[in-house]
Amino acid sequence: MSILEIKNIRKSFGKNEVLKGIDLSLEKGNVLVIIGSSGSGKTTLLRCLNFLEIPDGGSIAVNGETLIDTNDSSTLTDKQIRKNRLHFGLVFQQFNLFPQYTVKDNITLAPKLALKSEAAEIKKANGSSAARDYKAKRLHEIDKKADELLQQVGLSDKAESYPCELSGGQQQRVAIARALAMEPDILCFDEPTSALDPELVGEVLKVLKSLAESGKTMVVVTHEMRFAREVADRVVFMSEGVLTEDGTPDEVFDHPKNERTKQFLQSIF
Amino acid sequence: MSQFVEQLPVVLSALNEGFVQTLKLFIVTLLGALPLGLIISFGSMSKFKPLSSFVKTFVWIVRGSPLMIQLLIIFYMPGIVFHNPVFGGGEEGRFAAACVAFVINYSCYFSEIFRGGIKSIPYGQQEAGEVLGLTKSQIFFRIKLLQVIKHVVPPMSNEIITLVKDTSLARIIAMQEIIWAGEAFLKGSHGIAGQVWPLFFTAVYYLAFNGILTIAFGKLEKKLNYYRG
Numbered sequence: 001m002s003i004l005e006i007k008n009i010r011k012s013f014g015k016n017e018v019l020k021g022i023d024l025s026l027e028k029g030n031v032l033v034i035i036g037s038s039g040s041g042k043t044t045l046l047r048c049l050n051f052l053e054i055p056d057g058g059s060i061a062v063n064g065e066t067l068i069d070t071n072d073s074s075t076l077t078d079k080q081i082r083k084n085r086l087h088f089g090l091v092f093q094q095f096n097l098f099p100q101y102t103v104k105d106n107i108t109l110a111p112k113l114a115l116k117s118e119a120a121e122i123k124k125a126n127g128s129s130a131a132r133d134y135k136a137k138r139l140h141e142i143d144k145k146a147d148e149l150l151q152q153v154g155l156s157d158k159a160e161s162y163p164c165e166l167s168g169g170q171q172q173r174v175a176i177a178r179a180l181a182m183e184p185d186i187l188c189f190d191e192p193t194s195a196l197d198p199e200l201v202g203e204v205l206k207v208l209k210s211l212a213e214s215g216k217t218m219v220v221v222t223h224e225m226r227f228a229r230e231v232a233d234r235v236v237f238m239s240e241g242v243l244t245e246d247g248t249p250d251e252v253f254d255h256p257k258n259e260r261t262k263q264f265l266q267s268i269f
Numbered sequence: 270m271s272q273f274v275e276q277l278p279v280v281l282s283a284l285n286e287g288f289v290q291t292l293k294l295f296i297v298t299l300l301g302a303l304p305l306g307l308i309i310s311f312g313s314m315s316k317f318k319p320l321s322s323f324v325k326t327f328v329w330i331v332r333g334s335p336l337m338i339q340l341l342i343i344f345y346m347p348g349i350v351f352h353n354p355v356f357g358g359g360e361e362g363r364f365a366a367a368c369v370a371f372v373i374n375y376s377c378y379f380s381e382i383f384r385g386g387i388k389s390i391p392y393g394q395q396e397a398g399e400v401l402g403l404t405k406s407q408i409f410f411r412i413k414l415l416q417v418i419k420h421v422v423p424p425m426s427n428e429i430i431t432l433v434k435d436t437s438l439a440r441i442i443a444m445q446e447i448i449w450a451g452e453a454f455l456k457g458s459h460g461i462a463g464q465v466w467p468l469f470f471t472a473v474y475y476l477a478f479n480g481i482l483t484i485a486f487g488k489l490e491k492k493l494n495y496y497r498g
Contacts, residue, residue, distance in 0.1 A: 050400050082402050090400040096393035099498030100415045109411065110401035164497035182401055 001064055003028040003217055004049075004186055009058035011044055018044045019055070020241035026186070026234075029215040033228040033249075036238035037264060042221040045238070046188045049219070050090045051081050062087045062185055089179035089187040093194050095171040097163040103174050104159040107146045107181045114182075115142065142181075149177040153207050169200030173207055180211075187211070189220040225268060229253055237261045273466075279459050280467045287450025288474050294367055294436045294446065299429070301372035306379025313384055331377040337438050340370045344442040360445055367439040371432075378428055386421035387413065419493040426486035430479050447471045 004026040011019040018041045026032050034042045047053040049060065051068075054076065059069035067084040068076060076084070097106050115138050123131035150156045153173035163171055172192055179187055189208065193201040205227050212218060212231050222228060228235055228249060235252040237245035237260070244258040256262045312324035331339070344366035348354030356362035390413050398408035437448040451468040454461050461467075 052396055052399060078405070082404065085400055086402045088400070092393060092397065094391075094393050096391075096397035098394065098397070098412055099496050100419075110398075110403060113403060113407050113411065162496045178401070 002026055003063055004219075005059075005061040005064075006049075007059045009045070009048055009055045009060070011041075011048060011053060011055050011057075018241055019048070021058070022241075022243060024236070024243065026217065026219070028217055030233040031212045031218045031220065031231055033232035033235045034219065034221045034238055035223070035225070035228060035235060035252075035264070040238045041241045042238050043190055046090065046190050046219065046221055049186070049188055050088045051076075051085050052090075054081075086182060087185045089182060089184035091172070091175050091179050091187070091189045091192050093191045095163075095168070095175045095195070097171055097174055097178070099163050102160050102162055103155065103166070104146050104150070106163070106174055107149060107178045108142050110178070111142045111145075111181050112139070115139065145181060146177075149180050152180075152210070153177045154203075167200060168196045169203045172196065172204045176204075176207055176211075186217045186219060189218065189222065191221055191223065193222065193224060223268070225253070237264065239264070276461055276464070279461060280454060280464075280470065283450045283453065283459060284447055284467065284471060284474065287445060287447035287471075290364065290444065291433075291436045291446040291474075292478075294364065294371060294439060294444070295433060297368045298371040298375050298432060298436075301368070302375035302379050305372060305376035307383050309376055309380035310383035310387065313380060314387070328377045328380060331374055332381075336370065336374050336435060337441050339374055340367060340438060340442050343370045343373075363439075363442050363444040366442060367436075367444045371436070371439075375428075375432060379425070382421050382424045382428060383417065385424070386417040389420050390416050415493075416498075422486060422490050422493060426482070426490075429486075430482060433479055433482065434475055447474055 002025040004024070006022060006024040009019050009022040010017070022041075022045060024032075034045065036042050044053060048055045055068065055070065057070045059071070060067045066072075067087065098109065101109060115135060118138070119131045119135045122134050147156070147159070150159055153176055155170060155173055155177070158166060158170065158174075163174065166174065176187075176192075192208070193204050196204065201224070205224060208218070208220065208227070209231050220228075220232070230249075232249050235245075235247065235249050236243050237252060237256070237258065239258075239260045245252050245256055245261040252261065253265065256265060309324060309328065313321055313328060315321045315324070344356055344363065347356065354362075356366040394412055394416070395408060398412050403411070436446055439446050440448045440452070443449065448468070448471055451471040453459075454464045454467040456462065
């Protein structure tokens with residue numbers, strides 16, 4: 001069974017139809033790279049997956065669980081949307097770290113807030129001492145996990161630094177650790193290296209590559225074609241709201257079938 | 270000179286008494302107008318058009334008309350128009366009326382400062398919180414609020430210093446604040462009459478108090494400078 005199943009996703013902003021029926025499925029542990037010119041709808045697709053935009057039509061399922069299906073007329077509640085979001089993580093082009101928190105607090109904030117509501121539920125069901133024990137245990141785990149993630153992205157020595165004290169590449173690595181802390185099924189990247197100085201791109205791509213090797217399921221929107229060729233299990237080309245090419249990196253880069261894909265690849269190589 | 274030395278303790282104790290009223294009005298206004306201003310700013314940013322239009326009109330009226338007129342209306346209108354003088358004629362009633370007028374007036378000014386502060390937070394902060402599964406209130410209180418506070422401290426300190434001096438407007442409904450206390454020595458009070466220097470002397474109180482506030486806000490600004498962004 002695929003980990004991600006997207007069917008006929010459509011999204012318009014006013015009269016502008018950005019996504020014109022996207023079908024996509026992804027196997028667990030695979031890295032999918034989405035390429036295409038700007039304005040083709042790549043970012044909107046990622047935002048739909050993360051429920052920052054609600055699609056006008058279509059369905060999204062993760063691990064066989066339907067998160068949204070517009071044929072089913074009921075609208076999603078805020079609570080459902082929040083729950084759906086936890087299946088996905090998103091790393092932004094502009095990092096969007098929380099400036100007032102240290103690197104480590106950036107990573108632990110969301111898990112700790114989630115723990116608060118979990119503990120409240122346990123308190124209701126099993127009493128306050130059970131909730132206290134659970135909280136203490138989880139807090140320790142969250143802390144340990146944050147240390148591991150920092151090590152994974154190579155920033156153990158920056159745990160107590162503030163985002164403003166870090167380079168762009170370091171900030172983006174913290175953002176990746178922050179997204180991983182919520183243990184999403186699928187981690188999405190929206191042009192994670194586009195806001196970086198050229199000499200800082202490598203350190204971020206290295207982290208992405210190690211994540212791919214560790215078997216993380218990822219969807220990456222990027223213009224780094226060399227990275228796509230090396231790391232992607234699958235590359236799709238998007239043009240004007242539809243997927244026009246879908247295959248292994250070799251197929252897409254060396255033997256593109258679609259005219260638009262050929263033009264695009266010619267213009268960048 | 271000997272007369273001045275004789276009068277000084279009398280005048281100072283009267284001015285101190287007036288300044289306590291000034292200070293009380295200042296503190297009540299801050300405690301009321303800061304949270305109310307935040308709520309009004311939410312109202313003016315609401316996506317529900319009727320609410321935001323209503324709030325914006327209200328803010329326009331309050332900011333667009335003199336605080337002195339508002340004081341007079343709030344204090345006198347219940348008695349004169351509705352024959353129900355809720356505030357009564359004593360000092361307590363006058364103080365209460367002044368508090369109501371100041372809280373309303375200043376919460377409207379503060380709301381605009383808060384609105385600017387909230388709008389200045391990049392939308393990416395909201396979205397970063399959303400994709401991590403945070404609730405709307407968690408995003409506001411745990412992510413945005415401190416950033417908003419950092420952004421609003423400079424304009425807020427400006428407004429609060431203005432508030433210190435604006436409390437003197439309560440004189441118009443004969444609340445016994447420090448200007449009232451100083452002015453009393455012109456007409457005659459505590460056996461002293463025809464003296465103008467006590468009135469001038471009140472300015473020293475304002476100056477000293479605003480000096481303390483300026484230093485305090487400077488420290489707060491410095492403290493919030495532990496991060497950039």
